[in-house]
Amino acid sequence: MAVATSHNTVPRAVPERPATRLRDAAEALDAAAALAEDFARDALSRDQERRLPWAEIERFSASGLWAITVPRSFGGAGVGFGTVAEVIARISAADPSLGQLPQNHLGVVNNLLLTGSPDQQRHYLGLVLQGYRFGNAFSEARSKTVTQFETRIRFTGDTAWIDGEKAYCTGALFAHVVPTVALDEAGLAHLALVPRDAGGLTVIDDWDGFGQRTTASGRVQLKGVSVRRSAVLPAWKAFERPTADGPVSQIIQAAVDVGIARGAFAAALAAARLARPWTDSGLAHGWQDPLSQALIGDLSWRLAAAEALLEDAGVAVDRALAEPSAASVAEASVVVGQAKVASTEIALAAANRLCELGGTRSVSARFGHDRHWRNARTHTLHDPVRWKYHLIGNYLLNGVEPPRHAWN
Known part of the structure; x- marks a missing residue:
């Protein structure tokens, strides 16, 4: 996979180390407080140098905080969203770029719970508990409005094919899986869970915003990307x-x-x-x-x-x-x-x-x-x-x- 980026570091297709299993809200808040203290030390220099937080993101997801919304029935902490919000606020007070990175990941976890099959939920929530990170290939810069998409998905047997270009792809550069929104022939939105090393997937680190500088919110190009049909969620059902x-x-x-x-x-x-x-x-x-x-x-x-x-x-x-x-x-x-x-x-x-x-x-x-x-x-x-x-x-x-x- 080709990655156009000003940095040579490319994330592995799997987590560097297993994630901690947090048990409840108290453990989540304690973990967030400790990480925030750590992240605050170099937040200024990361911003001024536009230095992407490769090491920090590994510590963040390995802490178990990216899995706190996984229900207890699947082995997670199953915390409420008041706790989630406080975790994100604590991290963001130290470094809001790092605080923003789990946003789409947590959204995908919720979409899995809303629209995923039992097999999909067991498989992907299990990956989340291991420390896998979901990125983001949702928004598009060329569509008429933010809720419209030009990226397309077509199905042939057990395979789904995706073609399109995405923008504002916060965290995709750091992800192990890049969830991608695409429309089928009927105009229904699907969420394809594309492995980070899939052929035809290119993550381009060209985010040049004057703020939130280290979110890696660049573009994702998909040219003939294929995934198993079992890796596609019927995301449209979340809004019907x-x-x-x-x-x-x-x-x-x-x-x-x-x-x-x-x-x-x-x-x-x-x-x-x-x-x-x-x-x-x-x-x-x-x-x-x-x-x-x-x-x-x-x-x-x-x-x-x-x-x-x-x-x-x-x-x-x-x-x-x-x-x-x-x-x-x-x-x-x-x-x-x-x-x-x-x-x-x-x-x-x-x-x-x-x-x-x-x-x-x-x-x-x-x-x-x-x-x-x-x-x-x-x-x-x-x-x-x-x-x-x-x-x-x-x-x-x-x-x-x-x-x-x-x-x-």
């Missing part, structure tokens, strides 16, 4: 009936932004404590400035509100997963939408206020404070938050349930 597939995807996005906000707020506190007092204040220290104190107070309650909404969203998603119905899925989409709005606003606000509180010296490249805003601005563009306001208001005012797709 009420399921929480969309809210699952979205709550993880909100969690990344809460993590970005936490990182930016912590940096803002540190910068404000070191800032000089303004000459007209008559104060001896910058931390005595009541106007700075007010800005910190404003950011703090907004962050707390976003964290509370994220927790509420986890409860709503778990309820929709346990008792799927039009009502429970709509509620989950709305509450997750509220968390998405709040997390977007505080991530951008905290990153923007950081340098204002720190003063001119805080823009020195050695601090790297700009990465917080660049990451917030980039990641919050994943889908337009202005449509979340509409989704929430239309539901509350008119009782209109949100459209069911991966972005709601």
Whole structure:
């Protein structure tokens, strides 16, 4: 397989070492806290050098955190999505590029549970427990809208053939399996679980976004790629009936932004404590400035509100997963939408206020404070938050349930 990349390291087709089996939410949160402390050490240099986190991603998936949503009946921890969101937020506070990488992997695990056959579930969830990583070949840059696809899949006997090109393929470069969305002749969406070393699959590391720099969110080309029919999920079934597939995807996005906000707020506190007092204040220290104190107070309650909404969203998603119905899925989409709005606003606000509180010296490249805003601005563009306001208001005012797709 040819890989066009500025880095010579190519992941193995199998994990480097077996993943730890985490047993419950407490173990997951402890593992996330330990990894976050580790990842934070070199987060700035990885961002400034655009150095892809090959070693970090191996530690991340080997920790067992990528398998925490595998149900207990399959040998996993089966944690709720409040725990998942907190895990992602903790990692993202240290390095939001790393925090974003499991998002599509976790979405695929959920789709397996929703649309996979018992044999597919046993096989692929078993791989996840071993430390296999799913990547992402979902979105396309040339289609009319984000929910439309030009990539095609055709079936001949027990073989599926896929042709197309994907964009924004976060994590595909690091993956062992690259799940690919493609349409059949009837226009139905399927999810082909393509091995990373499949013939005709090319992962191109050309992501040049000014934020989330090390997510490897480049392109994937598929030319005559073939997989067994047993490696294809009928993904369309996740949206022909009420399921929480969309809210699952979205709550993880909100969690990344809460993590970005936490990182930016912590940096803002540190910068404000070191800032000089303004000459007209008559104060001896910058931390005595009541106007700075007010800005910190404003950011703090907004962050707390976003964290509370994220927790509420986890409860709503778990309820929709346990008792799927039009009502429970709509509620989950709305509450997750509220968390998405709040997390977007505080991530951008905290990153923007950081340098204002720190003063001119805080823009020195050695601090790297700009990465917080660049990451917030980039990641919050994943889908337009202005449509979340509409989704929430239309539901509350008119009782209109949100459209069911991966972005709601």
